[in-house]
Amino acid sequence: MVTLAVDAMGGDDAPREIVKGTVDAAGQLADTQYLLVGREAAIDAELSQLGPVRDRIAIVDAPDVIAMDEVPVEALKRKRGSSIARAVGLVRQGKAQAIVSAGNTGAAVAASYMTLGTLKGIRRPxxxxxxxxxxxxxxxxxxxxxxxxxxxxxxxxxxxxxxxxxxxxxxxxxxxxxxxxxxxxxxxxxxxxxxxxxxxxxxxxxxxxxxxxxxxxxxxxxxxxxxxxxxxxxxxxxxxxxxxxxxxxxxxxxxxxxxxxxxxxxxxxxxxxxxxxxxxAEQGGAPLLGVNGVCIICHGRSHARAMTNAMRCAVRMVQKNLNHKIEALAARVTPLLAEVD
Amino acid sequence: MVTLAVDAMGGDDAPREIVKGTVDAAGQLADTQYLLVGREAAIDAELSQLGPVRDRIAIVDAPDVIAMDEVPVEALKRKRGSSIARAVGLVRQGKAQAIVSAGNTGAAVAASYMTLGTLKGIRRPxxxxxxxxxxxxxxxxxxxxxxxxxxxxxxxxxxxxxxxxxxxxxxxxxxxxxxxxxxxxxxxxxxxxxxxxxxxxxxxxxxxxxxxxxxxxxxxxxxxxxxxxxxxxxxxxxxxxxxxxxxxxxxxxxxxxxxxxxxxxxxxxxxxxxxxxxxxAEQGGAPLLGVNGVCIICHGRSHARAMTNAMRCAVRMVQKNLNHKIEALAARVTPLLAEVD
CATH class of the missing domain: 3.40.718.10 (Isopropylmalate Dehydrogenase)
Structure with a gap:
C-alpha cells in the first residue's frame, strides 16, 4: 500500500481540481491511499459533491494556505500550519511516502529540502x-x-x-x-x-x-x-x-x-x-529528485487529469524504489566527486 | 544610396536563395545597391537564371567558403579569402555600409567584431x-x-x-x-x-x-x-x-x-x-548590435524571402543611423558604468 499526502490547497483551482483528481486516482490506482491535506471544511465540501467516494481517502486538517505568489521561505516560517508543510511532515513522520502539490513551487521545494533532507550522496535536489x-x-x-x-x-x-x-x-x-x-x-x-x-x-x-x-x-x-x-x-x-x-x-x-x-x-x-x-501541464507533475522522500510538483493550473497523472507518477516512484536506486548509483560515483571537490 | 555586402555563399541554400533574395531586394528597395560576395562563377550562374536583373548588383569574388559547422576563429584564420571575411572587409574599407550573412554565425560575429571593432562606449557586441x-x-x-x-x-x-x-x-x-x-x-x-x-x-x-x-x-x-x-x-x-x-x-x-x-x-x-x-527564420535576420558597422545575421536555412527581409532591416539600420544613436546614448551612461567597474 502506498500512501500519498496530497496538498489539497495548492494550485489555481484548488481544492476542487485537486480533490477531483484524488478521487479519480483512488478509482484507478490499486493499493493506494490518500491523505488530503488542507482546510477540512473546504475539502469536505468538494468531496461531498463527488458522492460517496471516501474509500481510501482521508482528510488531514491544515489551517494555513501559502499563496502562489508568496516568497517561499518567509511564507513557510510565518505559516507553520500550511497544507504543504503538513503534507511534507506526514512523509517525514512515515505516515505517507509521497507528497503531490500544485501549489507554490518554491514552498514545496523548500519544505521538502529542509524537512526531509537529501538522499545519501546527493548534494542538491x-x-x-x-x-x-x-x-x-x-x-x-x-x-x-x-x-x-x-x-x-x-x-x-x-x-x-x-x-x-x-x-x-x-x-x-x-x-x-x-x-x-x-x-x-x-x-x-x-x-x-x-x-x-x-x-x-x-x-x-x-x-x-x-x-x-x-x-x-x-x-x-x-x-x-x-x-x-x-x-x-x-x-x-x-x-x-x-x-x-x-x-x-x-x-x-x-x-x-x-x-x-x-x-x-x-x-x-x-x-x-x-x-x-x-x-x-496536462501531463502530470515533475518530481523533485534528490530529497529523502518522494515529492511531485505540479503546474499551478493543473486540472484533475494532470493531478491524477502526477499521483500515478508518485506511486510508481515509490513502488520502483527509485530513491534506493539513486543512492546506490550515487555511492558508486562518490569517490570521483570527492576528487574534484 | 546604401550599399550592402551580401555573403552569397553562406547558408544551407547558398548561393541560390541568397542571390534570389538579393535580386528581390533590389527590386523592392529604393536607393540601394548590392555587392554579392563569393565564388564569381557560381553567383553568375544563379544571376543568369533570373534574367537581366543586374541593375545595382555587382559581384565581388571570394574564393573560400566557411562551412556551417567549422570552428569560426580557426576557419577565419585558415581561409583568408572567405566570402564572410571579404564582405566584412568591404564595410571596413567603406565600400559598403552593411553585411548580410546566412552563413556560419560564429564566423560572421568573429569577423565583424575583430575587423570592425565596437562602437564607442560599447564593450561587447x-x-x-x-x-x-x-x-x-x-x-x-x-x-x-x-x-x-x-x-x-x-x-x-x-x-x-x-x-x-x-x-x-x-x-x-x-x-x-x-x-x-x-x-x-x-x-x-x-x-x-x-x-x-x-x-x-x-x-x-x-x-x-x-x-x-x-x-x-x-x-x-x-x-x-x-x-x-x-x-x-x-x-x-x-x-x-x-x-x-x-x-x-x-x-x-x-x-x-x-x-x-x-x-x-x-x-x-x-x-x-x-x-x-x-x-x-522566415522573418529576416538578427542584427549584431554594437559593432562599428551594420551586420545582419540570418538563419542558415533562410530562403529568398527571409534574405530580402534581412536586407530591408540592414538598409533601415543604415538610413536611421542607428549606430550613431547608440553611441550618443552610450556616452550618457559611461559615467555610471565607470563607477561599477
Missing amino acids: GIAAAFYVKEHPVVVMDVGANIHCKPADLFLYGIMASLYAQEVLGVRTPRIGILNIGEEEKKGIALVRETADLFQRAEPGLDFVGNVEGDAIFRGLCDVIICDGFVGNIVLKVSEGLAENVLHVFMEEFAKCSGGGAALDTFRETLDRFRWRIDY | GIAAAFYVKEHPVVVMDVGANIHCKPADLFLYGIMASLYAQEVLGVRTPRIGILNIGEEEKKGIALVRETADLFQRAEPGLDFVGNVEGDAIFRGLCDVIICDGFVGNIVLKVSEGLAENVLHVFMEEFAKCSGGGAALDTFRETLDRFRWRIDY
Missing part, C-alpha cells in the same frame, strides 16, 4: 520535467530548484534523471545530454565543460552523448537533458509560453479562413489531442 | 533576435554572441536593443525586461540583480520593467528582453525546435482526423501563415 512532444519523453533537469549549480550537481542530476526516465517513464537506456550553445566539445561555459569532463571520467553504464542545443528537447536526440535551474526554468517557461501562443495564433488564423469556425468544430478532437501533446 | 508571435515584435538580446556577460554588457544590450526596437521595428517606447526565474526583485543570479540595479540607477528615459520570466517573450509584457548569450541562444533554439515540432505534431494529428488530408488542402494558406508567424 532538482526538479525533473518530462517533455512529451514526440511521444517519447525527454526529461529536463533541473527546471528551477537550484540556480547555483556546481559540476557535481549537474552530474548527479544526470544520474537521477536517467534513473527516473528508466524506472518511471520506461526509457530503456537513457541517453544523457548537457545543454550548451553548440555541440563541439570546447564550446560553452566552464560549468558545462567541467560537468562533461565528469561524465567522461565516470565508470561506464551512463550513456552520455555530450553537448546538445536547445532544440534537442524536441528532436529526440537524447532522453535526458541536464542544465542548471536558472537555464532550465527559462526553458520550461519559454516552452510553455510558446506552446500556448502557438495555439492562440493557430486559432486566430483558422478563424480568418472561410468556413474556419465551422471546420474548427470538426477538428475539435484533433485540437484537443494537439493541445494535450504540447502542454506539459 | 550581441545579437538581437525579434520574435513576432503576437504581431508585435519582442527583441531578445543576446542570443549567442557573448556567453560571458557582465552587468554592464547586459545593461548596454538593453540600450542597444531598445533603440533597435524603436528605430527599426517601430516600437514607440520599448519596455525593457531582464530574463529571470521569477518576477520578484530579489530572485535569480547575481548577474541579473546587478544589471537590474544599473537600470534603477540610470537616468530616466529607459522604460525598465524589471524581471520577466521565459514566457514573457510570448505574452507581450515587454518589448525588449535582455539575457546573456548562453541563455539567449538556448531560448532561441528551444523556440525554434518547439515551433517546428508543434507543426509536425499538428500535421500528424490532422492526418488522423477523418478527411484530414483533404481538409488540410483547404487550410494550406492558413497553415502557411501560421508557419510564417511562428518561424522566426
Whole structure:
C-alpha cells in the first residue's frame, strides 16, 4: 500500500481540481491511499459533491494556505500550519511516502529540502520535467530548484534523471545530454565543460552523448537533458509560453479562413489531442529528485487529469524504489566527486 | 544610396536563395545597391537564371567558403579569402555600409567584431533576435554572441536593443525586461540583480520593467528582453525546435482526423501563415548590435524571402543611423558604468 499526502490547497483551482483528481486516482490506482491535506471544511465540501467516494481517502486538517505568489521561505516560517508543510511532515513522520502539490513551487521545494533532507550522496535536489512532444519523453533537469549549480550537481542530476526516465517513464537506456550553445566539445561555459569532463571520467553504464542545443528537447536526440535551474526554468517557461501562443495564433488564423469556425468544430478532437501533446501541464507533475522522500510538483493550473497523472507518477516512484536506486548509483560515483571537490 | 555586402555563399541554400533574395531586394528597395560576395562563377550562374536583373548588383569574388559547422576563429584564420571575411572587409574599407550573412554565425560575429571593432562606449557586441508571435515584435538580446556577460554588457544590450526596437521595428517606447526565474526583485543570479540595479540607477528615459520570466517573450509584457548569450541562444533554439515540432505534431494529428488530408488542402494558406508567424527564420535576420558597422545575421536555412527581409532591416539600420544613436546614448551612461567597474 502506498500512501500519498496530497496538498489539497495548492494550485489555481484548488481544492476542487485537486480533490477531483484524488478521487479519480483512488478509482484507478490499486493499493493506494490518500491523505488530503488542507482546510477540512473546504475539502469536505468538494468531496461531498463527488458522492460517496471516501474509500481510501482521508482528510488531514491544515489551517494555513501559502499563496502562489508568496516568497517561499518567509511564507513557510510565518505559516507553520500550511497544507504543504503538513503534507511534507506526514512523509517525514512515515505516515505517507509521497507528497503531490500544485501549489507554490518554491514552498514545496523548500519544505521538502529542509524537512526531509537529501538522499545519501546527493548534494542538491532538482526538479525533473518530462517533455512529451514526440511521444517519447525527454526529461529536463533541473527546471528551477537550484540556480547555483556546481559540476557535481549537474552530474548527479544526470544520474537521477536517467534513473527516473528508466524506472518511471520506461526509457530503456537513457541517453544523457548537457545543454550548451553548440555541440563541439570546447564550446560553452566552464560549468558545462567541467560537468562533461565528469561524465567522461565516470565508470561506464551512463550513456552520455555530450553537448546538445536547445532544440534537442524536441528532436529526440537524447532522453535526458541536464542544465542548471536558472537555464532550465527559462526553458520550461519559454516552452510553455510558446506552446500556448502557438495555439492562440493557430486559432486566430483558422478563424480568418472561410468556413474556419465551422471546420474548427470538426477538428475539435484533433485540437484537443494537439493541445494535450504540447502542454506539459496536462501531463502530470515533475518530481523533485534528490530529497529523502518522494515529492511531485505540479503546474499551478493543473486540472484533475494532470493531478491524477502526477499521483500515478508518485506511486510508481515509490513502488520502483527509485530513491534506493539513486543512492546506490550515487555511492558508486562518490569517490570521483570527492576528487574534484 | 546604401550599399550592402551580401555573403552569397553562406547558408544551407547558398548561393541560390541568397542571390534570389538579393535580386528581390533590389527590386523592392529604393536607393540601394548590392555587392554579392563569393565564388564569381557560381553567383553568375544563379544571376543568369533570373534574367537581366543586374541593375545595382555587382559581384565581388571570394574564393573560400566557411562551412556551417567549422570552428569560426580557426576557419577565419585558415581561409583568408572567405566570402564572410571579404564582405566584412568591404564595410571596413567603406565600400559598403552593411553585411548580410546566412552563413556560419560564429564566423560572421568573429569577423565583424575583430575587423570592425565596437562602437564607442560599447564593450561587447550581441545579437538581437525579434520574435513576432503576437504581431508585435519582442527583441531578445543576446542570443549567442557573448556567453560571458557582465552587468554592464547586459545593461548596454538593453540600450542597444531598445533603440533597435524603436528605430527599426517601430516600437514607440520599448519596455525593457531582464530574463529571470521569477518576477520578484530579489530572485535569480547575481548577474541579473546587478544589471537590474544599473537600470534603477540610470537616468530616466529607459522604460525598465524589471524581471520577466521565459514566457514573457510570448505574452507581450515587454518589448525588449535582455539575457546573456548562453541563455539567449538556448531560448532561441528551444523556440525554434518547439515551433517546428508543434507543426509536425499538428500535421500528424490532422492526418488522423477523418478527411484530414483533404481538409488540410483547404487550410494550406492558413497553415502557411501560421508557419510564417511562428518561424522566426522566415522573418529576416538578427542584427549584431554594437559593432562599428551594420551586420545582419540570418538563419542558415533562410530562403529568398527571409534574405530580402534581412536586407530591408540592414538598409533601415543604415538610413536611421542607428549606430550613431547608440553611441550618443552610450556616452550618457559611461559615467555610471565607470563607477561599477
